[in-house]
Amino acid sequence: MANLTITSLYKSFGAENVLDGIDLDIKSGEFLVLLGPSGCGKSTLLRIMAGLEDESAGDIAIDGKSIAHLSPSKREIAMVFQTYALYPHLNVRGNMELVLKQAGYSKTEIKKRVAESARALELEPLMDRKPSQLSGGQRQRVAIGRAIVRDPKIFLFDEPLSNLDAALRGQVRLEIARLHQRLSATMVYVTHDQVEAMTLADRIVVMNGGEVQQIGTPRDLYERPANLFVASFIGSPNMNFLKLQKFEAKGCQLHDGSWLPITSKASVMPANVTLGIRPSHCKLHEQKAEGFLPGKVLLEEYLGDTTFVHVELDTGEHIVVREDPEINHKTDDAVYVELTLAGVHLFNTDTGNRMETSAVVTQKTERA
Missing domain, CATH: 3.40.50.300 (P-loop containing nucleotide triphosphate hydrolases)
Structure with a gap:
C-alpha cells in the first residue's frame, strides 16, 4: 500500500x-x-x-x-x-x-x-x-x-x-x-x-x-x-431543477406562485437562485392542495421495481418523479407534484455553488 x-x-x-x-x-x-x-x-x-x-x-x-x-x-x-x-x-x-x-x-x-x-x-x-x-x-x-x-x-x-x-x-x-x-x-x-x-x-x-x-x-x-x-451529474435520473421567481427571508417562490418555507443561511441573498430536488423527493397527487405544483404527465418509464414519471408543469418546466410501480399514469393526465422540503437543495444560479438551507419554522406555506 x-x-x-x-x-x-x-x-x-x-x-x-x-x-x-x-x-x-x-x-x-x-x-x-x-x-x-x-x-x-x-x-x-x-x-x-x-x-x-x-x-x-x-x-x-x-x-x-x-x-x-x-x-x-x-x-x-x-x-x-x-x-x-x-x-x-x-x-x-x-x-x-x-x-x-x-x-x-x-x-x-x-x-x-x-x-x-x-x-x-x-x-x-x-x-x-x-x-x-x-x-x-x-x-x-x-x-x-x-x-x-x-x-x-x-x-x-x-x-x-x-x-x-x-x-x-x-x-x-x-x-x-x-x-x-x-x-x-x-x-x-x-x-x-x-x-x-x-x-x-x-x-x-x-x-x-x-x-x-x-x-x-x-x-x-x-x-x-x-x-x-x-x-446534475450524480444521480439517475438527474436532479430536477426549477428557477425561482423570488428568494426572500420568508422562503422561495416558484414561478407558479407557490411559496416553500425554505431559505438560505447566507448573509447576502443572491439575485438568482435555482432549486434542485431529486425524483425520489417528489410525489404525485391527483387532487390539488396548497403548495402542490400543477402539471400533466408526459411519459411513464416502468422499470419493474420502480416507475419514473415525466411531468410538464404548467410553467413549462419539466420534472421527473419516482413513483411506486403499481401506480399507473396515462399521458396527459392532470397531476400535482408535491416537493418534500427535506430534499430541497438551493444553488446560486450565477456561480453554480451550493447554498446552505434552513427551514422557516415560523412561516406557514402560503400562496402569493
Whole structure:
C-alpha cells in the first residue's frame, strides 16, 4: 500500500489547458474514482500518474517521494487499460509471466507470483487458454492478473469495463471490489459511469473542464452536491431543477406562485437562485392542495421495481418523479407534484455553488 499525492498539477496541449491545478491526496489502501464526462481530463490525469504523459507543471509523489522524473517502469505502478492488450500468441500463463520475465525475476519467483494472482482471480482453470478462447470478462481478469503479479504499490484502472456488456460489467465490477478488499491496495479508477463510481469508490473525485468540482464519499456527493454540475451529474435520473421567481427571508417562490418555507443561511441573498430536488423527493397527487405544483404527465418509464414519471408543469418546466410501480399514469393526465422540503437543495444560479438551507419554522406555506 502507498499514499499518492498530486500537487498543483497542470497539463496543456499547445494553448489548450487540459488539467488546471489539480491537488489530490490519495490515502494508502484507498479506492479512489475519477469521475466525469468525456474530455474532462480524468484519463490524462491517470496517464500522468503512470508516467505515460508528462505534466506541464506540478508534482506527483508516492509516500512523500517525487516520481515525476521517473520512467513508467520505475514508478511501481501497474495500469489496467480499457483495451486488454493481451498477446494473442501467448496463453494466460504466458501473458502473466511475460512482464516478470522482462523484469528479470527468477523462474521460482515467477511461478509463485503467477500462481498467487491466478488463485486470487479464479483464473486457474484458464491458464492454458489463448486470449481468443476467453470471454471479454475473462480477458479483463487476465489483464488485471498481469498487473497484480508485479506487486505494485498502486493500481491504475482506465475505464476497464467499457468494452463489456451490461451483465459482464456487473460481474467484473464485483470482482474488482472483492480484489480491493483482499489486497487492501491503493487503487485509482477512471470512469464516466456513475454506477461504477458509486458502487466501487471509497471517495469520488468529480471532474469537469480539467478542474476538480468536488471530492467526497458517494453519499456526500449524492446528498450534498457542491454545485449545479455535481448535482446534475450524480444521480439517475438527474436532479430536477426549477428557477425561482423570488428568494426572500420568508422562503422561495416558484414561478407558479407557490411559496416553500425554505431559505438560505447566507448573509447576502443572491439575485438568482435555482432549486434542485431529486425524483425520489417528489410525489404525485391527483387532487390539488396548497403548495402542490400543477402539471400533466408526459411519459411513464416502468422499470419493474420502480416507475419514473415525466411531468410538464404548467410553467413549462419539466420534472421527473419516482413513483411506486403499481401506480399507473396515462399521458396527459392532470397531476400535482408535491416537493418534500427535506430534499430541497438551493444553488446560486450565477456561480453554480451550493447554498446552505434552513427551514422557516415560523412561516406557514402560503400562496402569493
